[in-house]
Amino acid sequence: MNRIVLVFWSLLFVSVCAQAQIDVIGVLSPTDHDISVALVRQEDTLVAGALGMVCYMRGTELAPLSVPKPLADIVAGAATSAGFMLVETSGDILVIQGDDVIRRRMPDRVTGIGWVGDSLFVLCRTSICVVDVEGNVKNVIPLALPSKVIAGACSRNNVLLATQDSSLYLFDEDRGVQFIAKLESPVNTVIPDRELFHITTEYTALSYSLDRDSVATLSLQGSNLPAEVQAFASRYVFAVDSTRGRVLVHLNPRFGNTLNSPVYACDRVDTVLSVLHAYTVADIPSGYAYSATLASDTGELIYGRNARCLERIDTAVRVRINESWSYVSAIGRHRNVVAGVISTIEGNTQRIQVRCRRNETDSWTTKVVGHRNLRESAIECSMSVFNDSVYVRYDDSLFVVPCDSDGPAQFMGLLPSNVVSMPLQVEPALLVITSSWSSGSFVSTDRGKTWGFVKGRYAVTGGDGYIYSSTYSQVLRRRLVDVKTDSHDTLKIDIPTSHTIGGLFPTRTGVLVFDRDIDQSVPELTHRILYVENGTVVRELAFVDSSPAMSLGLPVHIGHDSVGLFLGFGGILLLLDPTTGLVAKKEFDLSAINRYGVVFDGQTDVGNPTHLSMISTRGFIVELDLSSPTSVDDDPNLQWVAIRNAFPNPTERVLNVTISSLPTADYTSWRFGLYRLDGSLAVDCKPYTAPWTMNSTMQTVSVPIGGLPQGMYYLASVSRGHSESRQIIVVR
Numbered sequence: 001m002n003r004i005v006l007v008f009w010s011l012l013f014v015s016v017c018a019q020a021q022i023d024v025i026g027v028l029s030p031t032d033h034d035i036s037v038a039l040v041r042q043e044d045t046l047v048a049g050a051l052g053m054v055c056y057m058r059g060t061e062l063a064p065l066s067v068p069k070p071l072a073d074i075v076a077g078a079a080t081s082a083g084f085m086l087v088e089t090s091g092d093i094l095v096i097q098g099d100d101v102i103r104r105r106m107p108d109r110v111t112g113i114g115w116v117g118d119s120l121f122v123l124c125r126t127s128i129c130v131v132d133v134e135g136n137v138k139n140v141i142p143l144a145l146p147s148k149v150i151a152g153a154c155s156r157n158n159v160l161l162a163t164q165d166s167s168l169y170l171f172d173e174d175r176g177v178q179f180i181a182k183l184e185s186p187v188n189t190v191i192p193d194r195e196l197f198h199i200t201t202e203y204t205a206l207s208y209s210l211d212r213d214s215v216a217t218l219s220l221q222g223s224n225l226p227a228e229v230q231a232f233a234s235r236y237v238f239a240v241d242s243t244r245g246r247v248l249v250h251l252n253p254r255f256g257n258t259l260n261s262p263v264y265a266c267d268r269v270d271t272v273l274s275v276l277h278a279y280t281v282a283d284i285p286s287g288y289a290y291s292a293t294l295a296s297d298t299g300e301l302i303y304g305r306n307a308r309c310l311e312r313i314d315t316a317v318r319v320r321i322n323e324s325w326s327y328v329s330a331i332g333r334h335r336n337v338v339a340g341v342i343s344t345i346e347g348n349t350q351r352i353q354v355r356c357r358r359n360e361t362d363s364w365t366t367k368v369v370g371h372r373n374l375r376e377s378a379i380e381c382s383m384s385v386f387n388d389s390v391y392v393r394y395d396d397s398l399f400v401v402p403c404d405s406d407g408p409a410q411f412m413g414l415l416p417s418n419v420v421s422m423p424l425q426v427e428p429a430l431l432v433i434t435s436s437w438s439s440g441s442f443v444s445t446d447r448g449k450t451w452g453f454v455k456g457r458y459a460v461t462g463g464d465g466y467i468y469s470s471t472y473s474q475v476l477r478r479r480l481v482d483v484k485t486d487s488h489d490t491l492k493i494d495i496p497t498s499h500t501i502g503g504l505f506p507t508r509t510g511v512l513v514f515d516r517d518i519d520q521s522v523p524e525l526t527h528r529i530l531y532v533e534n535g536t537v538v539r540e541l542a543f544v545d546s547s548p549a550m551s552l553g554l555p556v557h558i559g560h561d562s563v564g565l566f567l568g569f570g571g572i573l574l575l576l577d578p579t580t581g582l583v584a585k586k587e588f589d590l591s592a593i594n595r596y597g598v599v600f601d602g603q604t605d606v607g608n609p610t611h612l613s614m615i616s617t618r619g620f621i622v623e624l625d626l627s628s629p630t631s632v633d634d635d636p637n638l639q640w641v642a643i644r645n646a647f648p649n650p651t652e653r654v655l656n657v658t659i660s661s662l663p664t665a666d667y668t669s670w671r672f673g674l675y676r677l678d679g680s681l682a683v684d685c686k687p688y689t690a691p692w693t694m695n696s697t698m699q700t701v702s703v704p705i706g707g708l709p710q711g712m713y714y715l716a717s718v719s720r721g722h723s724e725s726r727q728i729i730v731v732r
Contacts, residue, residue: 023069023070023622024051024070024071024072024620024621024622025338025620025621025622026050026051026071026620027328027331027338027339027340027342027355027364027620027621028326028327028328028340028342030051030052030053030055030064031053031055031062031064031307031322032306032307032322032325032326033049033050033051033053033306033307034049034050034053034291034304034305034306034307035047035048035049035053035291035292035303035304035305035307035308035309036048036049036050036073036074036075036291036292037049037074037075037076037077037086037292038239038292038293038294038301038303039077039078039079039084040079040243040294041079041080041083041084044056045057045294046077046079046084046096047062047292047303047307048074048077048086049073049074049292049307050073050074051071051072051073051620052067052071052072052073052074052088053074053307054067054074054086054094054096054101055307057309057321060320060321061321062307062321065096065099065101066101067094067101067103068101068103070090072088072089072090072092073088073089074086074087074088074089074094075087075088075089076112076113076114076153077113078113078114078115078120080120080133081133082097082133082134083095083096083097083098083133084096085113085120085131085133085135086113087110087111087112087113087122088103088110091105091106091108091109091110091111092104092105092106092110093106093110093113093122093135095133095134095135102135104135104136106122106124106129106131106137107124107127107129107137107140108124108125108126108127108129109124109125110122110123110124111123111124111125111149111150111151111152112151112152112153112154112190113154114153114154114155114159114192115154116154116156116157116158116159116173117156117157120132120133121154121159123149123152123153123154123159123161124149125148125149125150126142126143126144126145126148126149126725127140127141127142127143128140128141128143128159128171129141142679142714142725143161143171143177144177144712144714144725144727145161145163145167145169145177146163146165146167146727147163147164147165147167148163148164149161149162149163150162150163150164150186150187151187151188151189151190152190153190153191153192153197154192155192155193155194155195155196155197155210156194156195156210157172157173158170158171158172158210159171159172160180160190160192160197160199160208161177162186162187162190162199164186165182166182166183166184166185166186166187166201167179167180167181167182167183168180168181168182168183168187168199168208170208180208180215181215183199183201183204184201184204185201185202185204186201186202187199187200187201188200188201188202191237191239191240192240192242193207193237193240193242193247193268194242194245195209195210195211196208196209196210196216196268196271197210198237198240200236200237204234205234205235205236205237207237207271209271216271217271218235218268218271218272218273219271219272219273220235220249220251220264220266220273220275221272221273221274221275222264222266222274222275222276225275234251235249235250235251235273236249236250236251237249237250238250238263238290238291238292238293239290239291239292239293239302240293241293241294241295241300243295244295245267245268245295246265246266246267246276246293246295246300247265247266247267247268247273248263248264248265248266248290248293248300248302249263249264249265249266249273250262250263250264251263251264262278262279262280262281263278263279263284263290264276264277264278264279265277265278265279265293265299265300265302265312277299277312277315279302279310279317283310283317284304284310290302290303290304290305290308290310291303291304292304296311298312298313298314299311299312299313299314300312301320303321305325306322306325306326306327307321307322308321308322308325309321309322323346324344324345324346325344325345326342326343326344326345327342327343328340328341328342328343329341329342329343329352329380329381329383329394330380330381330382330383330392330424331383331620331621332383332384332385332390333385333621334384334385334386334387335387336358336359336360337356337357337358337359337385337387337388337390337403338356338357338359338385338621339354339355339356339357339383339385339390339403340354340355340356340383340621341353341354341369341381341383341390341392341394342354342355342366343379343381345374348373348374349371349372349373349374350371350372350373350374350379351368351370351371352368352369352370352371352372352381352392352394353366353367353368353369354366354367354369354383354390354392354401354409356385356390356401356403358403365403367401367408367409368408368409369392369394369399369401369409370394370397370399370409372394372395379394379395381393381394382424383424384424384425384426385403385426386426388402388403388404389401389402389403390403391412391424391426392409392424393415393424396414396415397411397413397414397415398411398412398413398414398415398448399411399412400412412447412448413447413448413449415442415448415451416442416451425459425460440453440454440455440456440469441453441454441456441457441458441459441469442454443459443467445480454467454469454476454478455469455471455476455488456469456470456471456476457469457470457471457472457501458470458501458503458504459504460504460505460506460511461506462477462506462507462509462510462511462532463506463507463508463509463510463511464509464510464533464534465479465480466478466479466480467479467480468504468506468511468532469488469504470501470504470513471501472500472501473500473501474490474491474493474501475490475491475493475501475504475511475513475532476488476489476490476491477489477491477535489535491532491535491536493513493530493532493537500515501513501514501515502514502515507531509533510531510532510533510534510538511532512529512530512531512532513529513530513532514529515529515530641659641660641667641670641672641717642659642660642717643657643658643659643715643717643725643726644658644659644660645657645658645700646658646715646726646728649726649728649729650728650729650730650731651705651728651729651730651731652706652730652731652732653704653705653706654702654703654704654705654706655674655702655703655705655715655728656700656701656702656703657685657700657701657702657703657715658699658700659672659689659699659700659701659717660699670686670717670718671686671716671717671718672684672685672686672689672716672717672718673685673686673715673716674703674705674708674713674714674715674716674728675713675714675715675716676711676713676714677711677712677713677714682708682713683703683705683708685701685703685715688701688702688703688704689701705730708730709730709732710730710731710732711729711730712727712728712729712730713727713728713729713730714726714727714728715727715728
C-alpha cells in the first residue's frame with residue numbers, strides 16, 4: 001500500500017487543477033419551484049426561490065421572469081424605488097426593474113441585503129457594499145472579521161452578521177463592529193424583525209434585541225397551546241412581514257417530530273408572540289415547507305414549496321396558488337438525454353409523468369405514464385435513462401417511455417412482489433431492481449418478463465459479459481445464463497472483512513470496485529479503487545488525502561474506464577483512469593447548488609466523459625463540465641490571486657505571505673499591499689513577490705515591515721473586481 005500511496009502522489013503532482021463550469025437543470029417548470037422570498041412594492045408582489053425562480057404574483061397566477069444563466073437559488077431580497085434586488089446563492093445579485101432582470105457581480109460574494117436608513121447595504125463575506133438602486137457600488141466598507149460572513153440582515157440603522165466560526169457581530173455606521181456572542185453551531189439564517197433579529201442554527205433558535213443590546217427570549221401566548229410547547233419548544237422564525245408585524249413561527253418540541261409540528265402565525269409586541277392561527281400538517285405537508293409570508297387585512301399569504309400559496313381568512317385556509325402540486329420522484333441522465341419522473345397531486349389522484357429533453361435543446365417533452373388513487377400516501381418512483389428511453393417503476397409496474405419519438409409510455413411487465421422503491425438500473429443485456437436493504441437484487445434478462453434473484457447489494461453488467469454483484473466485503477460474478485440459478489464465483493479480492501464495498505462500476509473489459517473505508521495501515525486517509533478483469537485485480541489505485549473530510553467522498557462513474565471521488569461540497573473531483581494510471585483534479589464552485597440537497601448519484605457520457613451529472617435529492621441535475629476548464633474571459637475567478645497564509649501574526653519585522661493563483665491570473669491589474677485602517681496604502685507588497693511569476697501556483701514571499709508603527713493593518717489582494725483581506729497586527 002505504501003508503494004501505491006507514493007505512486008498516487010507522484011501522479012497528483014502532474015494533475016490538472018482547474019475551475020470548471022457547472023450548469024443546473026431544473027426538471028420542474030419555474031412555477032413549481034420552491035418560494036423562499038416574497039416582496040411587495042406599490043402594486044407589485046414579487047416571489048422568488050429555487051433555481052432562479054422569479055415571478056410576479058398576478059391574482060392567483062404566477063408570471064415568471066426570464067433569469068439569465070447560470071441559475072442559482074434566491075435566498076434574500078429587498079424592494080427598491082426602481083423595483084427589486086435579489087441575492088443568489090452564487091453570491092451575485094439580480095436587479096429587477098419591470099420585466100428586466102440584470103445580474104451584477106459585487107467585489108465579493110454576497111450573503112445578504114437590506115436597507116440601513118436611506119442606504120441600500122449589500123452584505124458580503126469580508127465587506128459591506130453600499131449600492132444604488134441600479135446595483136452600482138457607491139462605497140465599500142471593509143469588515144476585517146476573524147472569519148468570513150455567511151449570513152446577515154439589516155434592520156433600522158444596524159446590521160447583524162454571522163460568520164463561519166459561529167460568531168455574531170453587530171455593525172453600526174457610527175460605532176463600527178461589535179462582537180455579540182459565540183454560538184455552538186453555524187448560523188443558517190438571520191431574519192430582521194424591526195428592533196429584533198431572529199437567528200436560527202441547525203439545532204437552536206434565538207433572538208437579539210437592538211433596544212436591549214442583548215439576546216432576548218421570546219414567549220408564546222395563545223389558547224389551546226400544548227403544555228409541552230409552552231415548556232420545551234424551540235422557536236424557528238420562518239418569515240416576517242415588517243409592514244404588519246406578522247411573524248411565521250415553527251416549533252420544534254423537545255423529542256418531537258419537527259416535520260409534523262405546527263406552524264404558527266403570530267403578532268409580536270416586544271418579546272411576546274400572540275398566536276393568531278395554527279397551520280397543521282393537514283394545511284402544510286411538511287413543517288419546513290413555507291418560508292415567506294405577507295400580511296393582509298384578513299390574514300396572511302404564506303408561500304413555500306412547489307410554489308404553493310396559502311391564504312388565511314379568519315380561521316379558514318385555502319390554496320390561492322397551485323391547487324395541484326408537483327415534485328420530482330426520480331431523475332437521471334444518459335449520453336445526451338436528461339429526464340425526471342414528476343409526480344403531481346390533484347385532489348386524491350397522483351399523476352406520474354416523465355419529462356425529458358436532449359442536451360442540445362432547452363425544450364422539454366412531457367409524457368404521462370399513469371394515474372393512481374392516493375391511499376395512505378403518495379408513492380415514490382425509481383427510474384433509469386438508457387440510450388433514448390426512460391425506464392420507470394411505480395407500484396408493481398414497469399414502463400418504458402421513448403424520448404426520441406411521439407410514442408406513448410409502454411407497459412413492460414410486473415415486478416416481483418417483494419421489491420420496494422429502490423434505484424432502477426438498465427444495462428444493455430439486463431434490467432436490475434435492488435430490493436430494500438436486503439442481500440440481493442432482482443434481474444431480468446428478457447426485459448421484465450421473468451425475474452431471477454442475484455445475491456449482493458450492488459449489481460452491474462461488466463464489459464466482459466458477466467454480472468457482478470457484491471456483499472459488504474465480497475465480489476460475486478456469474479454468467480447471464482446462470483441468473484436463474486445460484487451459481488456464481490466468489491472473487492479472491494483483498495478487501496478486509498471490516499471494510500465495506502461502496503459501489504461497482506462497469507468497464508469495457510471488467511468492473512471497478514470501490515473500497516470506501518479508510519485503510520488504517522497507512523498514516524494517510526486512503527480509499528482504494530480496484531480494476532478487475534477476468535476475475536482478478538489487474539490494477540489498484542488509491543485516493544489519499546490528509547483531511548478527515550475525504551472519508552465523505554462520493555464515488556462516481558466516469559465513462560467506461562475511469563472513476564472519480566467527489567469530495568462532497570468542497571467542490572473537488574479527483575479523476576482516476578485505471579488503464580493509464582493518470583490522475584486529474586478538477587475544482588467546481590458549488591456555492592450555487594449547496595441548497596439543492598445532498599448529491600447522491602452521478603453519471604457521464606458513455607465512452608466520452610465530457611460532462612458529469614450530479615443528481616440532487618431536491619430534483620435538479622447539476623452538469624459539471626469535464627472537457628475543459630472555464631475560459632478566462634468567462635470566469636474572473638481564474639484571474640484571481642489568493643492569499644493562502646500570512647505569518648507570523650502578530651509580526652515585528654517581516655511578514656511572510658503565501659499567495660497562489662492559476663497561470664491565467666491577471667497580474668497587470670493585481671493590487672497587493674498592506675493598508676492602514678483609513679484605507680491608505682502602508683506597504684506595496686507587489687515588488688516583494690519577485691521572482692514569483694504568474695506561472696507559479698503557490699509561493700511564499702517576505703515583506704519587510706520594520707518601518708511601520710505599531711498597530712492594526714489589513715493585507716489585501718485585489719484583482720478584476722475580487723478582493724480578499726487579512727487582519728495583520730504589527731508590534732514593537
